[in-house]
Amino acid sequence: MKEKTKLPVGVEAIRLKGWWQAHRFLLLRRLSQGFFLLLFLLGPWFGLWWVAGTLAGSRTFGILPLTDPLVLAQSLAAGHWPELTALIGALIVLAAYALIGGRVYCSWVCPINPVTDAAHWLHDRLGLQKGWQPKRHTRLWLLGTVLAVSALTGTVAWEAINPITMLHRGLVFGMGFAWALVALVFLFDLLVSRRGWCGHLCPVGAFYGLLGTHSLLRVSATRRAACDDCMDCFAVCPENHVIAPALRGKDGETPLILSPDCTNCGRCVDVCSVDVFAFTHRFDRRVEGPSSPPGPSRQTVA
Amino acid sequence: MPAATPLSPQRRRFLTDTARMAGGCALAGGGLAWLARDARALPAEALRPPGALPEADFLGACIRCGLCVRDCPYDTLALAELGADGPATGTPFFTARDVPCEMCDDIPCVTACPTGALDPALTDIDEARMGTAVLVDQENCLNFLGLRCDVCYRVCPVIDEAITLELSHNTRSGHHAIFAPTVHAEHCTGCGKCEKSCVLPEAAIKVLPLRLARGAPAEHYRKGWEEMEEKGGPLVEGVIDLPDRLPGPGTDNLAAPGGFEPSFTLPAPGAGE
Numbered sequence: 001m002k003e004k005t006k007l008p009v010g011v012e013a014i015r016l017k018g019w020w021q022a023h024r025f026l027l028l029r030r031l032s033q034g035f036f037l038l039l040f041l042l043g044p045w046f047g048l049w050w051v052a053g054t055l056a057g058s059r060t061f062g063i064l065p066l067t068d069p070l071v072l073a074q075s076l077a078a079g080h081w082p083e084l085t086a087l088i089g090a091l092i093v094l095a096a097y098a099l100i101g102g103r104v105y106c107s108w109v110c111p112i113n114p115v116t117d118a119a120h121w122l123h124d125r126l127g128l129q130k131g132w133q134p135k136r137h138t139r140l141w142l143l144g145t146v147l148a149v150s151a152l153t154g155t156v157a158w159e160a161i162n163p164i165t166m167l168h169r170g171l172v173f174g175m176g177f178a179w180a181l182v183a184l185v186f187l188f189d190l191l192v193s194r195r196g197w198c199g200h201l202c203p204v205g206a207f208y209g210l211l212g213t214h215s216l217l218r219v220s221a222t223r224r225a226a227c228d229d230c231m232d233c234f235a236v237c238p239e240n241h242v243i244a245p246a247l248r249g250k251d252g253e254t255p256l257i258l259s260p261d262c263t264n265c266g267r268c269v270d271v272c273s274v275d276v277f278a279f280t281h282r283f284d285r286r287v288e289g290p291s292s293p294p295g296p297s298r299q300t301v302a
Numbered sequence: 303m304p305a306a307t308p309l310s311p312q313r314r315r316f317l318t319d320t321a322r323m324a325g326g327c328a329l330a331g332g333g334l335a336w337l338a339r340d341a342r343a344l345p346a347e348a349l350r351p352p353g354a355l356p357e358a359d360f361l362g363a364c365i366r367c368g369l370c371v372r373d374c375p376y377d378t379l380a381l382a383e384l385g386a387d388g389p390a391t392g393t394p395f396f397t398a399r400d401v402p403c404e405m406c407d408d409i410p411c412v413t414a415c416p417t418g419a420l421d422p423a424l425t426d427i428d429e430a431r432m433g434t435a436v437l438v439d440q441e442n443c444l445n446f447l448g449l450r451c452d453v454c455y456r457v458c459p460v461i462d463e464a465i466t467l468e469l470s471h472n473t474r475s476g477h478h479a480i481f482a483p484t485v486h487a488e489h490c491t492g493c494g495k496c497e498k499s500c501v502l503p504e505a506a507i508k509v510l511p512l513r514l515a516r517g518a519p520a521e522h523y524r525k526g527w528e529e530m531e532e533k534g535g536p537l538v539e540g541v542i543d544l545p546d547r548l549p550g551p552g553t554d555n556l557a558a559p560g561g562f563e564p565s566f567t568l569p570a571p572g573a574g575e
Contacts, residue, residue, distance in 0.1 A: 043372070056392075057367030057416050065416055071365045075417060078362030084366065085416035139325050145331040149338060153334055155361040157338040159392060165366065166384060176383025176391070227401055 004230040012230060012273035025266025032108045040172045055168045056159070057089060065089035070207045071165070072300075073159055074150040094211065100264070102212025106198060106205050107238075107265035111167050115182055116198045119189035120238070130194040136241070136261065139206035146203045164204055195238050209260040217264060218282045221246040221255040225287070226274040233268035233277065243268065247276065255287045256280075345388035347434045349492060351379055352403065353412040353424035355452055363419035366392030370411035370420060376404045379411060398494020398509045403432060405459050405493050407480040428460060433492030434515045435465070435485045443482050448472045454496035454507045454513040455483050463489040465496065483507065487516060 003013060013022040020027075040058070051060050057067045067089030075082055093227040097105055107113055149157040159165060163181045170178040186198050198205055221227075224247050233247070234240045242259035249255060269277040344350075351370050354360050371379040371394050378401045382389040388531050391397045394411075396403060405427045412420040424430060435454075437443060444451035445467070458465045465483055472478040483496075485507075494509045529537055 049372070052372040053367045053369045055340045056368065059369055059414075059416075066366075067416060069363065072417075075362060075365060080359065080363040080417070080419075082363070083416060083418040083422065086418075089416060092487070135319070135323075138323065138326075141327045142330065145327040149331045149335045150362075153335050153338045154358060155338040155342070155390075156365060157334055159366050160337045160390065165392065169366065169368065169381065173381045174383050174386075176387070177385030178383070178391075181384070192447070197431070245346065 004228060007186060007230070009235045010271040013232065013271045016273045022270050025270050029108055029265060030114070033111065033114060036109050037111060037168070037171065039043045040168070044172060054172055055111075056165050057086065064092075065091055066163070069094050069211070070204055070260050071156060071159060073207075074147060074156045077147045077150040078154045078156060095239055097208060098215060100212075100217045101215040101262070102208035102210065102260065103205060103263040104212070104217070105208045106202075107263035109170070110164055110204075111267065112164050112182070112185060112202075113198065115167075115186050116189050116195070119186045120195055123127070123190050123194055128190070128194070129135050131191070132193045132196065134193070134196070134200045136200060140210075142201060143203040143206040143210075158203060162204065164202075176193045199238055213260040214282075215260075216281050218280060218284075219246075219257045219262060219264060219266065219268060219277050220280045220284060220286075221249075221257070221276050222278050222280070222284075222286055223274070223288055224249070224255055227276050228274060232271040232273075236267045236271045238265065238267075239263065251287075254285050256282060256285065258282070335497075340475065342390070343388075344390075344395075344511065346510055347397055347399070347508075348382075348387070348529060349398060349403075349509060349511070350388045350434055351394050351396070351411045351420055352405075352409055352427060352430035352491070353415075353420040353422070354432070355419055355421060360419055361390055361393070363417050364393050365417055365419075367416065368392075368394070369414040369416065370394050373410040373414035375406065375410065377401060378403050387456040396431075396494070398492075398497040400498075402478060402494035402498040403430075403491075405430070405491060424532065428489075428491060430491040430493075431510050431512065432494075434487040434490045435494075435507055436515045437483055437485060437495050437507045437511050438510075440482075442502055443483065444501070445483050445507040448478055448480055450481060451501060452481065452483070453499050453501055457495045457499045459495060460489050460491065460495060464491070487512075 011023055039051040039060075040054065042050055043052055049062075051058055053059055055068055057065070057073045059065055065085045065088055067086045069090040071088045072082060072086055075086075135265075146158040161181065163185050166178040167182050170176065189195065189197050193200065221243075227247060233243055237243055239259070239261040242257050242262045245253070245259070246255050246257045263281075266279065269275075269279065339362075342357065344359060350357070350360060351374075355363055366381065368381050371381055378396045379394045380387075382391055382393050382394065382395055384391045387395070407427060409424060409427055409430075412422060412424055414420075415422070437446075437454075440446045452467065455461065455465045455467055463483055463486065467481040468484045470480045470482060472480045492509050492512075496507045497505045497509050500507050526537065
């Protein structure tokens with residue numbers, strides 16, 4: 001193990017790039033999460049009704065409908081054919097996330113993300129064991145279960161306990177005991193399973209992951225030759241199995257992180273002291289760096 | 303026995319993993335189904351917005367977005383909060399005694415609904431059936447006690463159709479009238495203004511969901527008087543007219559000696575021809 005591996009995550013990046021640069025995407029992400037929440041709160045707090053509704057379904061500037069496609073899918077499974085407004089809203093959301101990456105929803109919009117991130121931060125600080133780690137595809141099974149239960153009971157079943165819409169609706173309309181569900185997710189991630197909820201169980205994340213399988217916006221280990229094996233990206237990534245194929249790829253293998261599990265959170269870009277990673281599009285297969293200078297021989301197969 | 307090809311350990315592993323996952327999902331799904339079905343029990347005092355589909359369909363159609371709540375100009379509607387309100391979490395409802403439905407002509411809540419959980423076919427608010435008012439407590443209703451409160455009747459948006467005052471003799475005082483507020487369910491929208499306005503500390507008239515408030519006639523029942531009116535004569539020819547036993551002096555009062563005349567006599571056979 002290298003000496004640098006033992007350093008706390010991001011120390012080297014902060015030293016070389018400065019604190020702001022080493023937290024760029026984290027800060028942008030928190031701003032984005034706050035921004036999307038604030039849009040919904042402008043109405044109830046300040047009487048400014050630009051956006052009305054919740055993440056499950058909303059209306060922007062009185063005209064633009066947006067609908068959560070998973071909620072609508074449950075409704076369809078329950079046997080209800082929705083009106084055109086909801087269908088159009090879902091199509092817009094589907095198209096947007098299919099383009100920029102389904103799980104962008106998870107890291108840039110979802111209000112549960114700060115909760116599980118906080119749980120993970122505390123988990124790290126307390127030096128707890130990773131605990132129960134169900135298989136990654138558990139969430140796909142749960143997604144299937146949720147749709148099956150919706151079909152069997154004729155209800156929008158997941159919305160009975162979905163902590164995401166519960167928390168969002170709670171903040172915008174009134175909380176009730178929804179905070180208890182949020183606390184459960186926090187405690188689950190803290191004590192039972194490290195990165196357990198978002199990374200292994202949440203069927204919403206599974207749905208958006210599938211949605212973004214062929215999305216355009218991708219992180220690429222463009223300068224992977226510069227990697228000094230400090231392992232910070234692996235430590236900081238909530239879905240760190242997505243990194244290795246790109247970062248450790250041999251010549252000719254794509255540097256793009258193509259796994260639909262990647263949430264495009266950009267933390268790997270932040271913590272890398274040698275700037276291996278960068279946001280790009282899925283057709284940009286350039287690999288550059290000191291040991292592999294760009295040239296015809298390094299051009300990857302199409 | 304022929305030598306069996308040894309089964310691959312990957313195959314065994316795949317099968318056990320799959321079985322384990324399926325078992326876990328069945329367990330989780332069962333719990334979720336229990337919760338989702340549990341949410342079907344809508345409390346009697348929680349009323350759905352106008353145009354809401356029947357409860358079983360509504361729970362599959364409503365995406366809990368809250369747009370109907372936002373567009374309700376009177377803050378009648380609210381979204382059910384987890385653990386605090388009875389209806390399924392996140393679904394819209396109102397409590398008539400707190401804020402009744404004001405029955406807007408343009409029905410903004412229905413217009414706002416993106417999914418059709420509030421049926422857009424409802425264009426005339428008078429056709430809404432959110433529930434039906436029932437005068438649940440005649441013993442405390444002031445009108446039934448012989449007073450002229452009339453408040454529920456006066457506030458009814460469908461006055462003289464959904465609620466009428468039915469006049470009857472006040473047997474207690476012997477020389478007053480009772481104006482009984484009487485609900486006619488075929489006209490009542492269930493808006494709840496009567497329940498909201500009832501002057502008693504606890505309303506004597508309440509809006510109940512139709513499933514609780516209404517009986518249903520058996521399909522084979524025929525109302526003889528309606529059938530007779532339709533036919534213009536007795537349904538069965540040659541019915542024997544038995545003597546009427548009527549109140550009044552004379553124990554049998556067969557030909558009404560000193561008592562009341564029968565109010566109706568069957569036409570004599572052959573009279574109608």
